[in-house]
Amino acid sequence: MRYLLTLHMKPALWATLTDDQKNAVFEGHGEFIELVTETGEMVETKALAEPAATRTVRVQDGVTHVRDGAFVEADAFLCGYYVVDVESEERAVELAAKIPDAQYTAVEVRQVVHEA
Template sequence: MKYVMIIYGNKELWESIPAEEWQATAAAFDAFTAKHKESGELLGAFGVADAAQAKMVRTVTGAPVVTDGPYLESKEYLASWYLLDVDSEERALQLAAELPADQVEVWPILHEA
């Protein structure tokens, strides 16, 4: 069964982390990624750009309109996501607990398009 793990962040959080701590945190994420890609449970891990680089595309009177920034007005934004293929929800939750992040959302994927 496939699951997506989602991590949110915000600019204040990123800026509050000392450079040496960033290096250790990045190494922990890299180790998690390598371990679970090798096992086949992690299909991919993707970090996204800063929210300031996001674009919203809306259709207005039949024509696309592109605006800056994410649609949601929020202090936190999508920071990265991981695509899992595991045997059970329990295993997905175990992997989420192993991920070196304070908070991880775990969503079942109902179908592939």
């Protein structure tokens, strides 16, 4: 079963972390990627730009409207994800707990129900 593990960042929280804490997060991602690659559970991962670099597109009555910024104004934003292929939801949760961001914010675990 494939699961999407989404990472959310709170810029205000991130700004309070020391350089050592930030470096530990970055190094932790390297260790996590190594783990799920070695176990064969890694499908893919991506890091995403901040909301300031986002464009939101809507089509209403056949007219395309584009605005700068994310769809939802919030104190946290989707900053990246992992897709893992695991035997169970329990394993997906176990892996989510190993992502270093989980010590500062939530990591959402959601089963992939369709792929093209």
